Amino acid sequence: MADDGAVTLYNNSALTDAKKNPFSIKAGLAQMLRGGAILEVSSVQQAKIAEEAGACSIMVSEPGLRQGIRRMPDPSLIKEIKRAVSIPLMARARVGHFVEAQILEAIGVDYIDESELLALADEDNFINKHNFRCPFICGCRNLGEALRRVREGAAMIRTQGEILGQGNVAETVKNVRNVMKEVRVLNNMDEDEVFAFAKKIAAPYDLVAQIKQMGRLPVVQFAAGGIVTPADAALMMQLGCDGIFVGSEVFDSADPYKRVRGIVQAVRHYNDPHVLVESSCGLEDSMAEPNLSEDRIEQFGRGGE
Structure with a gap:
């Protein structure tokens, strides 16, 4: 251990030092995206469309890959897109793959995403995000998972739904409601019950107590998965999210700019039905993918057993 209290990890390539990598600054950078839509893009053209339509940030992903690792x-x-747009840029590192995160930070991305269930490099360990200057985004499906990621250093939480790009928002709604319900349950608890609740959800007690005091997560909470219409976006915001992620499937529509612009407007004016009407008009062109998975279709075919 070094004399100044910094713990050297990963062959001296990163330092855990709160003075050099303050979490408050990372959380503040994530707060800047609050009330916005983040678009997943795989080309410079898509990035420019997203920026022109009013996206607050873009997530760069591999082109032509919807399923698989x-x-x-x-x-x-990433460098090419970074030169083409002026809004903040995100890129994905596989779960636990701290070397990919080091590469992304060296490139100069604004945020690193470590939240895809299909992108595992380490099945047991997540990246120690306190080792990086760059803010991290991590996914969750319940409150305990969210708080474990925050303890590891995540500056933004995105409640994750379906990840196959099929336009099914049901899983996202389920998980968002689950997180919000657990927060409400915690708020109504007696102080003595918080210890048992923290143990039950396997979350750090200090963060659980902080949520009870704040009435919300200690970092911004976005929603992701199956959000392809302005109505989907407004639904997530009205459920209590701070913003949304939109998958690259929206660029499969006949007029991607109009669809993205409608979603951005719906996020900004999610409580105004008149704006939502205008944002939803003329978007009858559906996504190419089915809304239900084959398993769900087969289940309903058997009578919903």
């Missing part, structure tokens, strides 16, 4: 995008693609 999602690895870190080609650094040359």
